[in-house]
Amino acid sequence: KHGARMAQPGEFTLRAFLNGKLDLSQAEAVADLINAEARAAHQMALRQMRGGFSSEIHAMRQQLVDFVSLVELELDFPEEDVEFADRSQLLALLGSLRQNLQKLIQSFRIGNVIKHGVPVAIIGKPNVGKSTLLNALLNEERAIVSEIPGTTRDTIEDTLVLDGITFRFIDTAGLRESQDVIENLGIERTYEKINQARIVLYVFDVNETSLEEVMANLEDFRHHMEDPDKKFILVANKTDLLVEAPRHFANFVDLETVFISAKRRQNTSVLTDLLVKSIKDMVVTDATVISSARHLEAITQAEKALARVESDIRAGLSADLLSSDIRTALHYLGEITGSITNEEILGNIFSKFCIGK
Incomplete structure (x- = not known):
């Protein structure tokens, strides 16, 4: 009558995400926090909502962005025949990032059971x-x-x-x-x-x-x-x-x-x-633990893409092939935080919220 209406499920959290107040993984943690039935699940959701997991993903993504920029410089100046991206440094970075991603993948086993x-x-x-x-x-x-x-x-x-x-x-x-x-x-x-x-x-x-x-x-x-x-x-x-x-x-x-x-x-x-x-005993104190199947799938695909990059470097393949798989990893990491997303993913996530959150 006066322009008011019932809020849609998750509408307020969606607005916070769209306005940059929360990233997508933090928004998902809001729903997990609401649905948590025990203290351990509550604490796990709270840590994710505060942005610890997001910070890790952002940091890994930024390191990849910096390196793929150098790799793509080689595509822009092929006549120079210069490797702007040092392959040994890139291998070291890939090893570190894959190790971090594998730890997150392994953490899902305990995170999922704490949640459910x-x-x-x-x-x-x-x-x-x-x-x-x-x-x-x-x-x-x-x-x-x-x-x-x-x-x-x-x-x-x-x-x-x-x-x-x-x-x-x-x-x-x-x-x-x-x-x-x-x-x-x-x-x-x-x-x-x-x-x-x-x-x-x-x-x-x-x-x-x-x-x-x-x-x-x-x-x-x-x-x-x-x-x-x-x-x-x-x-x-x-x-x-x-x-x-x-x-x-x-x-x-x-x-x-x-x-x-x-x-x-x-x-x-x-x-x-x-x-x-x-x-x-299975939970490392202060270690990031994931509990979302969506996050697990994205991290797994990102790790596989980086494994291909590592293999391609050792095989001496060209910069354009390296760039393609690095960008694939960036895409999947971006899906986690919502820097890369689509309406279907957003609709699926926020439809699980209760009305008014």
Whole structure:
């Protein structure tokens, strides 16, 4: 009636970007900050919004701009037959930039799970207390518990925030040979969840499981895993039924083992402390961490372009070929901060905002 209207999703942040108050990665961090459900995700988004990541990208981009200008001088004055851009210096720069980009690419693994929740798969044979452990961790009866083996036939998921970090616990079907079609489907899904998980809790009955059986099962799990370096924690359950201390597990040096009674909720705090430590150990203090799939794709493409430049220099190729790939890298780095963008990218990013932000 008086010229007012409802704001579009992300409209105010879009205006801040268009007016140069924020770059595109900072604008995306605003949405991440709004959607953050735990302190770790909140802090990660806040660091990005304050411009640390943007500064790194701008600095790398400027170094490339300075060098590509010298490379293109050679194209403008071909008759001079002079290398304005020192190839050894360019190789040193490329090595440094690729190393920085590779660190950012690697950081996505931890950044993505902090943003969306750390997936933790709870696995083991039937009736070892996996569902009881899930209930103990969540402090509620989330999963059905029964003495009948094979009760859990599908995965059950729930989240828990521990020391500011969101964990997504996944209770899985018991691993065993079965003639039951439905149970076997659940077991197949268990192996899928093992591959998707960042941390795997292997639960076993400490009263009925030998050291040799544990090691054999771990070896079998690793055959199904796409990432052989996945974090495993052994959870020796049902300690309340022990007659004597389990000395045969005292020799574990390569895998962390926690002794608990999920039923009586004894020592579960030791397990949760270990989970938190496992994630914090993966994060380098003050290091830039990326959590956006868009950023990952752009950085990956930029790194590949610089790898081609490095290869071309060593092969002695001409300046025009070097210039083309350097400009490709500049394009992808520019997409991150928004110095190079298009309406489709902007529409996709700002449509995810809530109204009025």
